[in-house]
Amino acid sequence: MKPIVELRNASRWYGQVMGLNDVTCQIGPGITALLGQNGAGKSTMMRLITGQLRTTTGEVLVGGMQPFANPEVYKLLGYCPEIDNFYEYMTGRQFVQNLARLAGLSPERAKSRTQEVLEIVGMADRCDRKIAGYSKGMRQRIKLAQAMLHDPQIILLDEPLNGLDPVGRRDYMDLLGYLADQGKGIVVSSHILFEVEQLTRSILLLHRGRLLATGDIRVIRELIDKHPHRIRIETPDPRAFAQNLVGLPYVLSVEVTAEGLELRTREPGMFYDALPALIVDHGLRIDGLWSPDNNLESVFRYLVEA
Protein backbone atom coordinates (compact mmCIF):
# COMPACT_ATOMS: atom_id res chain seq x y z
CA MET A 1 0.00 0.00 0.00
CA LYS A 2 1.31 3.43 -0.91
CA PRO A 3 2.68 5.30 2.11
CA ILE A 4 1.18 8.66 3.01
CA VAL A 5 4.19 9.77 5.02
CA GLU A 6 7.78 8.98 4.27
CA LEU A 7 10.91 9.89 6.22
CA ARG A 8 14.23 9.44 4.46
CA ASN A 9 17.25 9.66 6.73
CA ALA A 10 15.50 12.49 8.52
CA SER A 11 17.50 14.17 11.26
CA ARG A 12 16.73 17.20 13.34
CA TRP A 13 19.13 18.92 15.70
CA TYR A 14 18.36 21.77 18.09
CA GLY A 15 21.80 23.32 18.20
CA GLN A 16 23.90 20.70 20.00
CA VAL A 17 20.86 18.69 21.07
CA MET A 18 19.67 15.84 18.88
CA GLY A 19 15.92 15.66 18.36
CA LEU A 20 15.75 12.98 15.70
CA ASN A 21 18.63 11.05 14.22
CA ASP A 22 18.67 9.50 10.75
CA VAL A 23 15.16 8.10 10.78
CA THR A 24 13.86 6.28 7.72
CA CYS A 25 10.33 4.90 7.73
CA GLN A 26 6.99 4.93 5.96
CA ILE A 27 3.50 5.37 7.35
CA GLY A 28 0.39 4.24 5.54
CA PRO A 29 -3.32 3.78 6.30
CA GLY A 30 -4.40 2.24 9.61
CA ILE A 31 -3.21 3.00 13.09
CA THR A 32 0.51 3.35 13.71
CA ALA A 33 1.83 3.92 17.20
CA LEU A 34 4.86 6.13 17.68
CA LEU A 35 6.37 4.86 20.90
CA GLY A 36 9.13 6.13 23.07
CA GLN A 37 9.97 7.58 26.42
CA ASN A 38 9.86 11.30 27.07
CA GLY A 39 12.55 12.97 25.00
CA ALA A 40 12.75 10.07 22.55
CA GLY A 41 11.91 12.34 19.62
CA LYS A 42 8.22 11.59 19.13
CA SER A 43 7.07 15.21 19.17
CA THR A 44 9.98 16.26 16.97
CA MET A 45 8.96 13.62 14.43
CA MET A 46 5.35 14.82 14.62
CA ARG A 47 6.44 18.42 14.06
CA LEU A 48 8.59 17.43 11.11
CA ILE A 49 5.69 15.57 9.52
CA THR A 50 3.30 18.44 10.19
CA GLY A 51 5.74 20.94 8.71
CA GLN A 52 6.25 22.99 11.82
CA LEU A 53 9.95 22.16 11.77
CA ARG A 54 12.44 21.58 8.99
CA THR A 55 14.79 18.62 8.90
CA THR A 56 18.46 19.38 9.51
CA THR A 57 19.39 16.62 7.06
CA GLY A 58 17.35 14.09 5.11
CA GLU A 59 13.78 14.71 4.10
CA VAL A 60 10.17 14.21 5.09
CA LEU A 61 7.47 13.76 2.47
CA VAL A 62 3.72 13.86 3.01
CA GLY A 63 1.76 12.81 -0.04
CA GLY A 64 5.03 13.20 -1.95
CA MET A 65 5.44 16.84 -0.88
CA GLN A 66 7.77 18.64 1.51
CA PRO A 67 5.56 19.63 4.44
CA PHE A 68 7.26 22.74 5.87
CA ALA A 69 4.84 25.68 5.56
CA ASN A 70 3.18 23.93 2.62
CA PRO A 71 -0.59 24.61 2.50
CA GLU A 72 -1.14 21.71 0.07
CA VAL A 73 0.17 19.28 2.68
CA TYR A 74 -2.23 20.63 5.31
CA LYS A 75 -5.12 19.58 3.10
CA LEU A 76 -3.93 15.99 3.55
CA LEU A 77 -3.21 15.95 7.25
CA GLY A 78 -4.90 16.76 10.50
CA TYR A 79 -2.90 17.40 13.63
CA CYS A 80 -3.91 17.00 17.23
CA PRO A 81 -1.09 18.57 19.27
CA GLU A 82 0.01 17.46 22.71
CA ILE A 83 -0.37 20.95 24.14
CA ASP A 84 -3.55 21.62 26.01
CA ASN A 85 -3.90 25.24 25.01
CA PHE A 86 -6.89 26.77 23.28
CA TYR A 87 -8.55 30.10 22.76
CA GLU A 88 -10.18 29.68 26.14
CA TYR A 89 -12.69 32.47 25.63
CA MET A 90 -14.30 30.61 22.72
CA THR A 91 -16.87 27.86 22.99
CA GLY A 92 -15.92 24.47 21.63
CA ARG A 93 -18.21 25.03 18.67
CA GLN A 94 -16.72 28.46 17.88
CA PHE A 95 -13.20 27.05 18.09
CA VAL A 96 -13.92 24.14 15.76
CA GLN A 97 -16.00 26.24 13.37
CA ASN A 98 -13.31 28.92 13.07
CA LEU A 99 -10.72 26.28 12.32
CA ALA A 100 -13.10 24.78 9.77
CA ARG A 101 -13.17 28.13 8.00
CA LEU A 102 -9.38 28.27 8.18
CA ALA A 103 -9.35 24.80 6.62
CA GLY A 104 -11.00 26.38 3.60
CA LEU A 105 -14.63 25.36 4.13
CA SER A 106 -17.40 27.79 3.17
CA PRO A 107 -19.38 29.33 6.07
CA GLU A 108 -22.31 26.95 5.52
CA ARG A 109 -20.14 23.88 5.08
CA ALA A 110 -18.03 24.85 8.10
CA LYS A 111 -21.16 25.03 10.22
CA SER A 112 -22.52 21.65 9.12
CA ARG A 113 -19.13 19.94 9.20
CA THR A 114 -18.52 21.30 12.71
CA GLN A 115 -21.76 19.72 13.86
CA GLU A 116 -20.79 16.43 12.20
CA VAL A 117 -17.37 16.15 13.81
CA LEU A 118 -18.67 17.28 17.20
CA GLU A 119 -21.20 14.47 17.04
CA ILE A 120 -18.51 11.98 16.03
CA VAL A 121 -16.32 12.90 19.01
CA GLY A 122 -19.32 12.98 21.35
CA MET A 123 -19.20 16.70 22.08
CA ALA A 124 -22.29 17.92 20.23
CA ASP A 125 -24.30 18.39 23.40
CA ARG A 126 -21.53 20.13 25.37
CA CYS A 127 -19.83 22.29 22.79
CA ASP A 128 -21.63 25.56 23.47
CA ARG A 129 -19.84 26.12 26.75
CA LYS A 130 -16.59 28.09 27.00
CA ILE A 131 -13.51 25.92 26.54
CA ALA A 132 -12.09 27.37 29.77
CA GLY A 133 -14.54 25.17 31.68
CA TYR A 134 -13.77 21.93 29.82
CA SER A 135 -12.36 18.80 31.42
CA LYS A 136 -9.22 17.17 30.06
CA GLY A 137 -11.27 14.57 28.21
CA MET A 138 -13.46 17.22 26.58
CA ARG A 139 -10.36 19.10 25.48
CA GLN A 140 -8.88 15.98 23.93
CA ARG A 141 -12.11 15.41 22.03
CA ILE A 142 -12.23 18.99 20.77
CA LYS A 143 -8.63 18.68 19.60
CA LEU A 144 -9.52 15.53 17.71
CA ALA A 145 -12.59 17.23 16.22
CA GLN A 146 -10.52 20.08 14.79
CA ALA A 147 -8.01 17.60 13.36
CA MET A 148 -10.63 15.68 11.35
CA LEU A 149 -12.60 18.68 10.08
CA HIS A 150 -11.34 18.68 6.53
CA ASP A 151 -11.48 14.88 6.16
CA PRO A 152 -7.69 14.48 5.95
CA GLN A 153 -5.94 11.34 4.73
CA ILE A 154 -3.79 11.15 7.83
CA ILE A 155 -4.33 12.35 11.38
CA LEU A 156 -1.42 12.75 13.75
CA LEU A 157 -2.18 12.67 17.46
CA ASP A 158 0.53 13.64 19.91
CA GLU A 159 -0.03 11.88 23.25
CA PRO A 160 -3.83 11.94 22.85
CA LEU A 161 -4.48 9.57 25.74
CA ASN A 162 -2.74 11.73 28.34
CA GLY A 163 -4.98 12.62 31.23
CA LEU A 164 -7.99 10.61 30.12
CA ASP A 165 -9.85 8.43 32.60
CA PRO A 166 -10.26 4.71 31.73
CA VAL A 167 -13.72 5.16 30.21
CA GLY A 168 -12.54 8.19 28.26
CA ARG A 169 -9.55 6.23 26.98
CA ARG A 170 -11.73 3.38 25.81
CA ASP A 171 -14.10 5.77 24.02
CA TYR A 172 -11.21 7.63 22.46
CA MET A 173 -9.57 4.43 21.26
CA ASP A 174 -12.86 3.27 19.76
CA LEU A 175 -13.02 6.59 17.93
CA LEU A 176 -9.53 6.13 16.52
CA GLY A 177 -10.49 2.62 15.43
CA TYR A 178 -13.52 4.06 13.68
CA LEU A 179 -11.36 6.58 11.82
CA ALA A 180 -8.87 3.86 10.84
CA ASP A 181 -11.77 1.78 9.52
CA GLN A 182 -12.64 4.73 7.27
CA GLY A 183 -9.25 4.24 5.60
CA LYS A 184 -7.44 7.06 7.39
CA GLY A 185 -3.84 6.88 8.44
CA ILE A 186 -3.70 7.46 12.18
CA VAL A 187 -0.41 8.11 13.94
CA VAL A 188 -0.62 8.05 17.72
CA SER A 189 2.39 9.01 19.79
CA SER A 190 2.46 7.70 23.30
CA HIS A 191 4.56 6.43 26.13
CA ILE A 192 1.55 4.65 27.67
CA LEU A 193 2.42 1.35 26.13
CA PHE A 194 -0.33 -0.88 27.41
CA GLU A 195 -2.92 1.45 25.94
CA VAL A 196 -1.24 1.57 22.58
CA GLU A 197 -1.05 -2.19 22.56
CA GLN A 198 -4.82 -2.29 22.69
CA LEU A 199 -4.96 0.12 19.78
CA THR A 200 -2.59 -1.32 17.20
CA ARG A 201 0.16 -3.80 16.47
CA SER A 202 1.94 -1.49 14.04
CA ILE A 203 4.62 0.45 15.85
CA LEU A 204 7.53 2.79 15.35
CA LEU A 205 9.75 2.64 18.39
CA LEU A 206 11.95 5.67 19.05
CA HIS A 207 14.73 5.91 21.57
CA ARG A 208 17.02 8.91 22.01
CA GLY A 209 16.09 10.20 18.58
CA ARG A 210 16.74 6.95 16.78
CA LEU A 211 14.22 4.57 15.26
CA LEU A 212 14.85 1.45 17.30
CA ALA A 213 12.28 -0.86 15.74
CA THR A 214 9.45 -0.71 13.26
CA GLY A 215 6.71 -3.04 12.08
CA ASP A 216 4.32 -5.50 13.68
CA ILE A 217 4.69 -5.92 17.40
CA ARG A 218 4.47 -9.73 17.02
CA VAL A 219 7.37 -9.79 14.56
CA ILE A 220 9.39 -7.66 16.91
CA ARG A 221 8.65 -10.02 19.74
CA GLU A 222 10.02 -12.92 17.68
CA LEU A 223 13.25 -11.01 17.23
CA ILE A 224 13.81 -10.80 20.94
CA ASP A 225 13.51 -14.47 21.76
CA LYS A 226 16.99 -14.45 23.24
CA HIS A 227 15.42 -12.69 26.20
CA PRO A 228 13.82 -15.08 28.69
CA HIS A 229 10.07 -14.83 28.92
CA ARG A 230 8.59 -14.78 32.42
CA ILE A 231 5.39 -16.68 33.25
CA ARG A 232 3.67 -16.42 36.61
CA ILE A 233 1.46 -19.23 37.87
CA GLU A 234 -0.86 -18.90 40.84
CA THR A 235 -1.19 -22.24 42.55
CA PRO A 236 -1.91 -23.47 46.11
CA ASP A 237 1.06 -25.84 45.93
CA PRO A 238 3.91 -24.00 44.21
CA ARG A 239 6.64 -26.38 45.40
CA ALA A 240 4.99 -29.45 43.83
CA PHE A 241 4.41 -27.49 40.65
CA ALA A 242 8.01 -26.31 40.58
CA GLN A 243 9.27 -29.87 41.01
CA ASN A 244 7.53 -30.87 37.78
CA LEU A 245 8.73 -27.83 35.87
CA VAL A 246 12.45 -27.94 36.52
CA GLY A 247 12.85 -31.08 34.40
CA LEU A 248 11.45 -29.43 31.27
CA PRO A 249 14.29 -28.55 28.83
CA TYR A 250 12.87 -25.15 27.83
CA VAL A 251 12.39 -23.92 31.40
CA LEU A 252 15.45 -21.93 32.48
CA SER A 253 14.56 -21.28 36.10
CA VAL A 254 11.71 -21.52 38.59
CA GLU A 255 11.24 -19.28 41.60
CA VAL A 256 8.65 -19.88 44.32
CA THR A 257 6.82 -16.70 45.30
CA ALA A 258 4.14 -15.77 47.82
CA GLU A 259 1.28 -16.25 45.34
CA GLY A 260 2.71 -19.20 43.46
CA LEU A 261 5.75 -19.35 41.23
CA GLU A 262 7.51 -17.55 38.42
CA LEU A 263 9.38 -19.39 35.71
CA ARG A 264 11.62 -18.13 32.89
CA THR A 265 11.66 -19.75 29.46
CA ARG A 266 13.03 -19.01 25.99
CA GLU A 267 10.22 -20.99 24.37
CA PRO A 268 6.94 -19.69 25.79
CA GLY A 269 4.94 -21.28 22.94
CA MET A 270 6.23 -24.77 23.73
CA PHE A 271 5.58 -24.22 27.44
CA TYR A 272 1.99 -23.15 26.87
CA ASP A 273 1.44 -26.20 24.60
CA ALA A 274 2.79 -28.60 27.23
CA LEU A 275 1.08 -27.05 30.25
CA PRO A 276 -2.38 -28.75 29.99
CA ALA A 277 -0.85 -32.25 29.84
CA LEU A 278 1.45 -31.42 32.74
CA ILE A 279 -1.49 -30.38 34.91
CA VAL A 280 -3.57 -33.42 34.06
CA ASP A 281 -0.73 -35.95 34.34
CA HIS A 282 0.46 -34.75 37.75
CA GLY A 283 -2.90 -33.70 39.23
CA LEU A 284 -1.78 -30.09 39.66
CA ARG A 285 -4.07 -27.14 40.25
CA ILE A 286 -3.65 -23.59 38.98
CA ASP A 287 -5.71 -20.55 39.95
CA GLY A 288 -4.15 -18.10 37.54
CA LEU A 289 -1.65 -17.82 34.72
CA TRP A 290 -0.17 -14.69 33.19
CA SER A 291 3.02 -13.21 31.84
CA PRO A 292 4.43 -9.81 32.75
CA ASP A 293 6.37 -9.95 29.47
CA ASN A 294 3.40 -10.49 27.23
CA ASN A 295 2.90 -6.83 26.39
CA LEU A 296 4.45 -3.94 24.57
CA GLU A 297 6.18 -2.71 27.68
CA SER A 298 8.47 -5.70 27.70
CA VAL A 299 9.27 -5.35 24.01
CA PHE A 300 10.13 -1.77 24.62
CA ARG A 301 12.32 -2.63 27.61
CA TYR A 302 14.13 -5.43 25.80
CA LEU A 303 14.89 -3.34 22.77
CA VAL A 304 16.00 -0.32 24.74
CA GLU A 305 18.24 -2.42 26.97
CA ALA A 306 19.67 -4.23 23.96
Add this chain to the structure above:
Amino acid sequence: MPLFLYTLALRDFLRPRRIVVWILVALSLLALGLVWRSVYAGSPREDYASLSSIFVFRLIALSSAIFATAIVTQEVEQKTIVYLLTRPIPRWQLLASRMLAAATVVFGVTVLAILATSIAIYGFRFGSNPLLVNDLKAAAVGSLAYVSLFTMFTLVINRAMVVCLIYAFLWEVGIPNFSGDLFYTSIFSYLQAIAEHPALPTQQMLVSALAGQGGDAALVAGTAWPVLLILIGSLTGLAMWWFTHFEYVPREDAE
Protein backbone atom coordinates in the same frame (compact mmCIF):
# COMPACT_ATOMS: atom_id res chain seq x y z
CA MET B 1 -9.78 33.52 3.19
CA PRO B 2 -7.72 36.68 3.93
CA LEU B 3 -10.96 38.48 4.84
CA PHE B 4 -11.91 35.74 7.29
CA LEU B 5 -8.40 35.76 8.76
CA TYR B 6 -8.64 39.53 9.13
CA THR B 7 -12.04 39.45 10.86
CA LEU B 8 -10.98 36.56 13.10
CA ALA B 9 -7.92 38.49 14.26
CA LEU B 10 -9.96 41.67 14.60
CA ARG B 11 -12.50 39.92 16.83
CA ASP B 12 -9.65 38.64 18.97
CA PHE B 13 -8.05 42.08 19.29
CA LEU B 14 -11.40 43.72 20.03
CA ARG B 15 -12.34 41.41 22.89
CA PRO B 16 -13.59 43.62 25.76
CA ARG B 17 -10.81 42.53 28.13
CA ARG B 18 -8.24 43.63 25.63
CA ILE B 19 -9.73 46.80 24.17
CA VAL B 20 -11.49 48.50 27.10
CA VAL B 21 -8.22 49.74 28.61
CA TRP B 22 -7.23 51.33 25.32
CA ILE B 23 -10.57 53.04 24.92
CA LEU B 24 -10.26 54.45 28.43
CA VAL B 25 -6.72 55.65 27.75
CA ALA B 26 -7.86 57.33 24.52
CA LEU B 27 -10.84 58.96 26.17
CA SER B 28 -8.75 60.13 29.12
CA LEU B 29 -7.18 62.62 26.72
CA LEU B 30 -10.43 64.55 26.94
CA ALA B 31 -9.85 65.22 30.65
CA LEU B 32 -6.14 65.74 30.08
CA GLY B 33 -6.89 68.28 27.36
CA LEU B 34 -9.19 70.25 29.63
CA VAL B 35 -6.53 70.35 32.34
CA TRP B 36 -3.90 71.31 29.78
CA ARG B 37 -6.03 74.20 28.54
CA SER B 38 -6.45 75.53 32.06
CA VAL B 39 -2.70 75.28 32.82
CA TYR B 40 -1.08 76.51 29.58
CA ALA B 41 -3.87 78.51 27.94
CA GLY B 42 -1.95 79.01 24.68
CA SER B 43 -3.62 79.29 21.31
CA PRO B 44 -5.99 76.37 20.58
CA ARG B 45 -3.78 75.34 17.65
CA GLU B 46 -0.63 75.19 19.82
CA ASP B 47 -2.40 73.40 22.66
CA TYR B 48 -3.87 70.83 20.31
CA ALA B 49 -0.52 70.32 18.56
CA SER B 50 1.26 69.87 21.90
CA LEU B 51 -1.26 67.34 23.18
CA SER B 52 -1.30 65.49 19.90
CA SER B 53 2.49 65.27 19.65
CA ILE B 54 3.10 64.39 23.29
CA PHE B 55 0.23 61.99 23.90
CA VAL B 56 -1.66 60.94 20.77
CA PHE B 57 1.37 60.11 18.65
CA ARG B 58 2.95 58.23 21.57
CA LEU B 59 -0.26 56.26 21.88
CA ILE B 60 0.17 55.07 18.28
CA ALA B 61 3.59 53.69 19.13
CA LEU B 62 2.54 52.19 22.45
CA SER B 63 -0.61 50.47 21.19
CA SER B 64 1.28 49.26 18.11
CA ALA B 65 3.88 47.65 20.36
CA ILE B 66 1.19 45.81 22.29
CA PHE B 67 -0.98 44.72 19.35
CA ALA B 68 1.98 43.83 17.11
CA THR B 69 3.14 41.50 19.84
CA ALA B 70 -0.25 39.79 19.74
CA ILE B 71 0.14 38.98 16.03
CA VAL B 72 2.67 36.15 16.45
CA THR B 73 4.46 36.27 19.81
CA GLN B 74 1.30 35.92 21.86
CA GLU B 75 0.22 32.93 19.76
CA VAL B 76 3.63 31.35 20.27
CA GLU B 77 3.58 31.98 24.02
CA GLN B 78 -0.01 30.77 24.39
CA LYS B 79 0.99 27.78 22.23
CA THR B 80 -2.03 28.30 19.99
CA ILE B 81 0.16 29.09 16.98
CA VAL B 82 0.11 25.42 16.08
CA TYR B 83 -3.60 25.59 15.20
CA LEU B 84 -2.92 28.42 12.77
CA LEU B 85 0.21 27.03 11.17
CA THR B 86 -1.24 23.59 10.41
CA ARG B 87 -4.11 24.95 8.30
CA PRO B 88 -3.97 25.06 4.51
CA ILE B 89 -3.26 28.79 4.47
CA PRO B 90 -0.09 30.40 3.11
CA ARG B 91 1.80 31.80 6.07
CA TRP B 92 2.23 35.19 4.43
CA GLN B 93 -1.55 35.55 4.22
CA LEU B 94 -1.91 34.63 7.84
CA LEU B 95 0.64 37.23 8.92
CA ALA B 96 -0.51 40.01 6.60
CA SER B 97 -4.15 39.61 7.68
CA ARG B 98 -3.24 39.75 11.35
CA MET B 99 -0.94 42.74 10.80
CA LEU B 100 -3.72 44.59 9.05
CA ALA B 101 -6.14 43.76 11.86
CA ALA B 102 -3.65 45.03 14.44
CA ALA B 103 -3.09 48.24 12.46
CA THR B 104 -6.86 48.72 12.20
CA VAL B 105 -7.28 48.49 15.96
CA VAL B 106 -4.34 50.83 16.58
CA PHE B 107 -5.82 53.30 14.12
CA GLY B 108 -9.25 53.04 15.78
CA VAL B 109 -7.79 53.71 19.23
CA THR B 110 -5.79 56.64 17.86
CA VAL B 111 -8.81 58.15 16.13
CA LEU B 112 -10.64 58.06 19.45
CA ALA B 113 -7.68 59.80 21.10
CA ILE B 114 -7.53 62.43 18.33
CA LEU B 115 -11.26 63.14 18.63
CA ALA B 116 -11.08 63.32 22.43
CA THR B 117 -8.20 65.77 22.24
CA SER B 118 -9.96 67.85 19.62
CA ILE B 119 -13.14 67.99 21.72
CA ALA B 120 -11.11 69.11 24.74
CA ILE B 121 -9.62 72.01 22.79
CA TYR B 122 -12.25 72.92 20.20
CA GLY B 123 -15.41 71.39 21.61
CA PHE B 124 -17.49 69.52 19.06
CA ARG B 125 -16.56 71.95 16.27
CA PHE B 126 -14.32 69.52 14.41
CA GLY B 127 -14.27 71.85 11.40
CA SER B 128 -12.50 74.46 13.51
CA ASN B 129 -9.53 72.20 14.12
CA PRO B 130 -7.09 72.86 11.25
CA LEU B 131 -4.84 69.94 12.26
CA LEU B 132 -7.52 67.25 12.51
CA VAL B 133 -7.38 65.86 8.96
CA ASN B 134 -3.59 65.73 8.88
CA ASP B 135 -3.53 64.02 12.25
CA LEU B 136 -5.94 61.37 10.97
CA LYS B 137 -3.70 60.80 7.95
CA ALA B 138 -0.65 60.55 10.21
CA ALA B 139 -2.50 58.12 12.49
CA ALA B 140 -3.36 55.88 9.56
CA VAL B 141 0.14 55.73 8.14
CA GLY B 142 1.68 55.66 11.61
CA SER B 143 -0.39 52.63 12.64
CA LEU B 144 0.81 50.72 9.60
CA ALA B 145 4.42 51.84 10.01
CA TYR B 146 4.73 50.99 13.69
CA VAL B 147 2.85 47.70 13.35
CA SER B 148 5.04 46.57 10.46
CA LEU B 149 8.24 47.57 12.29
CA PHE B 150 7.24 45.99 15.59
CA THR B 151 5.96 42.84 13.87
CA MET B 152 9.38 42.46 12.30
CA PHE B 153 10.93 42.85 15.76
CA THR B 154 8.65 40.14 17.15
CA LEU B 155 9.55 37.74 14.35
CA VAL B 156 13.27 38.16 14.76
CA ILE B 157 13.80 38.79 18.48
CA ASN B 158 12.77 36.74 21.49
CA ARG B 159 10.98 38.83 24.13
CA ALA B 160 10.45 41.52 21.53
CA MET B 161 7.96 43.44 23.67
CA VAL B 162 10.80 45.05 25.64
CA VAL B 163 12.56 46.13 22.45
CA CYS B 164 9.32 47.51 21.01
CA LEU B 165 8.63 49.52 24.16
CA ILE B 166 12.19 50.85 24.26
CA TYR B 167 11.83 51.94 20.65
CA ALA B 168 8.39 53.44 21.26
CA PHE B 169 9.42 55.48 24.26
CA LEU B 170 13.17 56.00 24.51
CA TRP B 171 14.05 56.07 20.82
CA GLU B 172 10.99 57.89 19.54
CA VAL B 173 11.01 60.47 22.33
CA GLY B 174 14.74 61.03 22.37
CA ILE B 175 15.97 60.81 18.79
CA PRO B 176 13.86 63.64 17.26
CA ASN B 177 15.41 66.02 19.80
CA PHE B 178 19.01 65.20 18.86
CA SER B 179 20.89 67.46 16.54
CA GLY B 180 22.19 65.99 13.31
CA ASP B 181 20.55 63.47 10.99
CA LEU B 182 19.45 60.86 13.52
CA PHE B 183 15.85 62.00 13.24
CA TYR B 184 15.70 60.15 9.92
CA THR B 185 15.61 56.89 11.93
CA SER B 186 12.52 57.92 13.87
CA ILE B 187 9.05 57.18 12.52
CA PHE B 188 7.75 59.91 14.81
CA SER B 189 9.69 62.56 12.86
CA TYR B 190 7.97 61.54 9.63
CA LEU B 191 4.56 61.51 11.30
CA GLN B 192 5.19 65.03 12.60
CA ALA B 193 6.00 66.10 9.07
CA ILE B 194 2.76 64.60 7.75
CA ALA B 195 0.75 66.17 10.58
CA GLU B 196 2.37 69.57 9.92
CA HIS B 197 2.15 70.57 13.55
CA PRO B 198 3.19 74.19 14.18
CA ALA B 199 6.47 74.98 15.93
CA LEU B 200 5.85 75.40 19.64
CA PRO B 201 7.04 78.48 21.56
CA THR B 202 10.74 78.06 22.36
CA GLN B 203 10.29 79.17 25.97
CA GLN B 204 8.32 75.97 26.68
CA MET B 205 11.45 73.81 26.43
CA LEU B 206 10.07 70.78 28.20
CA VAL B 207 6.87 70.72 26.16
CA SER B 208 8.87 71.31 23.01
CA ALA B 209 11.21 68.42 23.81
CA LEU B 210 8.38 66.06 24.72
CA ALA B 211 6.72 66.99 21.45
CA GLY B 212 9.90 66.02 19.61
CA GLN B 213 10.69 69.54 18.42
CA GLY B 214 14.02 69.93 20.17
CA GLY B 215 16.21 68.73 17.29
CA ASP B 216 17.04 69.69 13.73
CA ALA B 217 14.27 67.73 12.06
CA ALA B 218 13.39 69.50 8.84
CA LEU B 219 11.20 66.97 7.11
CA VAL B 220 8.27 67.90 4.94
CA ALA B 221 5.16 65.88 4.15
CA GLY B 222 6.30 65.37 0.55
CA THR B 223 9.33 63.47 1.83
CA ALA B 224 7.63 61.75 4.77
CA TRP B 225 4.87 60.09 2.75
CA PRO B 226 7.03 58.14 0.28
CA VAL B 227 9.57 57.21 2.95
CA LEU B 228 6.90 55.78 5.25
CA LEU B 229 5.09 53.99 2.44
CA ILE B 230 8.34 52.39 1.28
CA LEU B 231 9.13 51.48 4.90
CA ILE B 232 5.71 49.89 5.39
CA GLY B 233 5.90 47.98 2.11
CA SER B 234 9.42 46.69 2.63
CA LEU B 235 8.94 45.75 6.29
CA THR B 236 5.66 43.99 5.58
CA GLY B 237 7.20 42.09 2.67
CA LEU B 238 10.22 41.14 4.74
CA ALA B 239 8.01 40.04 7.64
CA MET B 240 5.91 37.85 5.34
CA TRP B 241 9.03 36.26 3.84
CA TRP B 242 10.55 35.72 7.28
CA PHE B 243 7.41 34.15 8.71
CA THR B 244 7.18 31.79 5.74
CA HIS B 245 10.78 30.62 5.92
CA PHE B 246 11.46 30.30 9.64
CA GLU B 247 10.09 28.03 12.33
CA TYR B 248 7.52 29.15 14.87
CA VAL B 249 6.69 26.55 17.47
CA PRO B 250 5.13 26.94 20.92
CA ARG B 251 7.60 28.82 23.12
CA GLU B 252 8.68 26.19 25.63
CA ASP B 253 9.08 23.65 22.84
CA ALA B 254 11.51 25.83 20.99
CA GLU B 255 14.97 24.65 21.96
